[in-house]
Amino acid sequence: MKKETSSEEVTAANEAPASTTRRRFLGSGLAASAGAVVAGSSAATALATAAESAGDEVLEIPASNKILGRGVVTVPYGLPSKFEADVVRRNVEWLTPDRAASISFTPLQDLHGIITPGGLHFERYHAGAVDIDPATHKLAIHGLVEKPLLLTVEDLRRLPSHTAIHFLECPANGAMEWRGVQMDSVQFTHGMISCSEWTGVKLSTIMEMVGVKPESTWFYAEGADGSALQRSIPLPGAKDQFGKPLPEFDQNEIHKDVMIAYAQNGEALRPENGYPIRLIVPGCEANMSIKYLRRIKFTTKPLVTYQETRHYTDTTDDGRIRQFTLVNEANSVVTFPCPDKHLTTPGYYEIRGLAWTGRGKVAHVDVSTDGGKNWKEAKLVQPVMNKCLTKFTFDWDWDGKEHIIMSRVTDETGYVQPTLKQLREARGLNSLYHKNSIQAWRVLATGEVENVQLPTV
Amino acid sequence: MSNSPLSKSIKTLLTGLIPAVALASAVSCAGTSGEQDKKSESEDTPKITGVGTPIKESQLAKWDISVFFDGDNLPPGKGTLTEGEEIYQAQCAMCHGEFGESVRGYPKMLGGSMEEYIETAKHNENNVAIRGINNHWGHAPTLWDYIHRAMPFFAPQSLTVDQAYSVTGYVLYLAEVTDGSVEEIDADFIKSVKMPAADLYYTDTRPDVHNKRCMKDCYSGEPEIVAKQIKGNVSVGDVDK
Structure with a gap:
């Protein structure tokens, strides 16, 4: 009889709404530890409930104390608790005509630290996500260099590694709010940002290997996806198509932190984030961090490509169009x-x-x-x-x-x-x-x- | 590379990546020669050799298709407006519209006039919806590049070089950037096209706002507070396209 009751309670607990279950756990005297990890509003509810219920009630033993749990590798690649099923990336259907050229948002409201779990990193595709075999993928480094090189993913993993934690943010983050209040959700007002520990090779290491010529003032990077996305990135001496120098910070600081990443939060990049390799241009609008990276070319001028003339540009109220707004400000x-x-x-x-x-x-x-x-x-x-x-x-x-x-x-x-x-x-x-x-x-x-x-x- | 302004910082970075033990052993091995002792640590760190495969530019011919704003790297080839119309109406019109007017939220080829675009911008009237190639694109060669590399959306890089010239020529005509009087479209023609918005572009001038870190009594009176200002699903426009 007792055993049957436990079994039923476990089933019931598993199917109950998260808040109910949390209250039950907290009521069991686990308030301190559970309260520290659950979301703020739930914690507040639970603490209040705990305070109100501090009467003479004798607490029952939780059902989970009375069963044998799951064995190892029941879930070979671990997943979040079933009670966290609403912590997911979301998109705004009416924002774009096609999901293959769209964006999803990170649920900032449910994250507790600075690292975004790989599966919750916001997605941005210009022609959908692709699956690329790292065994056949190649990266070409060429242009104004002494020794053009072709690098495999294995080659990159052999080189001196660099690890750093950086955010990636789409410059459209918050764009839906320019003209007024529209999105009643932090996921949609600010969720075009994620932050990961990236591991790969510093661009400076690659530049030394190929012998970048001193006249190089720009390089551009290109992806191996259907958009073949490309962006120009300044080096010292960079000037725009009119011969005007880029801002000092853009010329001298951006390239210093640039890396070619093969890992994200300690594991291989996710396909959504550019597997097997991507560029990371820390601090800059995230579309510059070219996913599925296949080519880097050193040049003396920017491409002023689609992304730099039609897309990631801003019309200002003097009737002009601002370009190369590379840095994401505070x-x-x-x-x-x-x-x-x-x-x-x-x-x-x-x-x-x-x-x-x-x-x-x-x-x-x-x-x-x-x-x-x-x-x-x-x-x-x-x-x-x-x-x-x-x-x-x-x-x-x-x-x-x-x-x-x-x-x-x-x-x-x-x-x-x-x-x-x-x-x-x-x-x-x-x-x-x-x-x-x-x-x-x-x-x-x-x-x-x-x-x-x-x-x- | 040794004369490069980047060289010093790169070497410093490289030095930082080599374990201290490896550096110490390299220095002690070099210790037999006074001249070598004077060398900087960076010159004693192991060179990266044997990683990667040398490649010739000619091997990258199929990859290096990027065209610069000034037309650099436009390949030889030519197309016609007639072929451009056939391809556009068959492969492009379902998204961009028979007349370039856009369908289902995909980008317009023909947007509002340049004058309308500038006036709406100056008066803060929403002009996102009237953006097109004729008012928000700096250089015709990068239009060729984009069509050649990424269009049609469902079959990128399926157009031949000649077809890309044809479609680019036709799109410039649809967008009323050109008048259609030139039937044959080649690199010289694309380079000769002056885009209406070419001179409107200017490079980043931020920071363009200078807030102060006020801590107390930062303003007086009651502020206007607006919530749910936008009714219905109003897109900021083509955020993604």
């Missing part, structure tokens, strides 16, 4: 609370979020809970690294009233994340890319959270 967002994760009862909450900059390291993050009138500095969670997501936290005692929460990053160059008003005044309303303005979330008295804009301040 940006930040509160990921809890957010429209995807509400508050429950008044009391303590840890406000959490992510900050980043394409020009180096995050220096400060400030948080406001009164719509940007007053700000206090948030704590930066170590490590704080170059061109990498930085997590921040901020202790908050919610009084149960309406608040507007914002975060604002300052990077090591002194650049302060702008307001939406400042961005619109500088660029007008027809810019699409590089919208890095301060994001506001309104916490209602009910604990619900919604996306709002403050266009006048």
Whole structure:
């Protein structure tokens, strides 16, 4: 009889909604450990429930204590708990006419650190994902070099390796919000960003091997997918098609961190992220980090290709078109609370979020809970690294009233994340890319959270 | 390479990647010669040899199809407007429209006039929907490049060089960039085309906003707060196309 009851309870627990199950676990005296790992709003619910239920009730032994669990390699490649099934990439169907030239969004609301799990890294395809056999894939390095080389994936794995944690961000991140509030979700307002530990070979190592000629002022990289995506990347001395020099930072800093990656978070790249090899151009708009990399050519000029003349360019309100906006400037967002994760009862909450900059390291993050009138500095969670997501936290005692929460990053160059008003005044309303303005979330008295804009301040 | 401004930093980087033990042993081996002792550590680190296969530019002929803005690397060949129309109507019109007007959200070939484009931009009227080759593309040779490398969407790199000239010529005509008076399309013709937007481009001038790190009483009064400002599914336009 007892055994049968346990069995039924386990089945029931497995099929129950996550929140119910979490409460049951917490009620079992596991509040401290479970509370630390579950999502904030659920934790708050659970703590409140635990406090309210602290009566005379004698707690039952959890069903999971009374069964034999699964053996090793039941799941040879591990998967998230079935209770985390809603933590997935999502797309916006109406945004693009075809999924093969589209984008999906990382669920920032459900991530707790700076590393994006491989299966949740946002996807961006220009002609779909392809499967490439690493045994036959080749990378050509040529152009203004002493010794043009063909490298296999095995060759690359033999060379001095380089590992670094960098974010990749599509410059369209936030673009749907230029003209007004549209997406009530941090996944859709900011989910075109992910961050991984990349391992591969530094471009400088390859440049030394092939003997890049001093007159090289650009190189371009090209992919082996159906779009054969190509982007031009500046070197010292780079000038545009009119003979005007690129910004100093772009000429002198971007190339230093460039690498050819074969691994992501310790395992081979995922097909969605360029398997078997991709370029990583840290800090820059992610389409420059060419996936399925097959060719790098050193040159004296940029291509000014489709991606550089039609696509990743911005119309400004002087009627002109801004090009080579390569760097992703400093940006930040509160990921809890957010429209995807509400508050429950008044009391303590840890406000959490992510900050980043394409020009180096995050220096400060400030948080406001009164719509940007007053700000206090948030704590930066170590490590704080170059061109990498930085997590921040901020202790908050919610009084149960309406608040507007914002975060604002300052990077090591002194650049302060702008307001939406400042961005619109500088660029007008027809810019699409590089919208890095301060994001506001309104916490209602009910604990619900919604996306709002403050266009006048 | 030794005269390259990049050389020094690259060597420094390389040095950093060699384990300290390997460096120490290299230095001690070189210790028999005073002259070698004076050499920098970077010159004593093992050279990377035996990795990769030398290749000639001629072997990359099928890969190196990238065309620069000025027409560099446009291959020999020629097409006709007549052939361009046939191919376009059969393989392109289902997405880009019979007249280049766009179907189902795919990019327009013919967008609003250059004047309309500039005026809407200056007055902050949404002009994403009127973007086309005739108002937002800098150089005709890179249009040839894109059609040749990535179109048609469902069968990239299926057009021959001559067919790419034909289609590019026809698309420039549909977009009203050219008047259709030239039937034969070749590299010289593509290079001679001046795109209407060519002079509108300017390279990044950011940072273009300079916020201050205000901490207290940053503004007075109650701000306007808007939520759910956009009703329905309003795309910013062709974010992806």
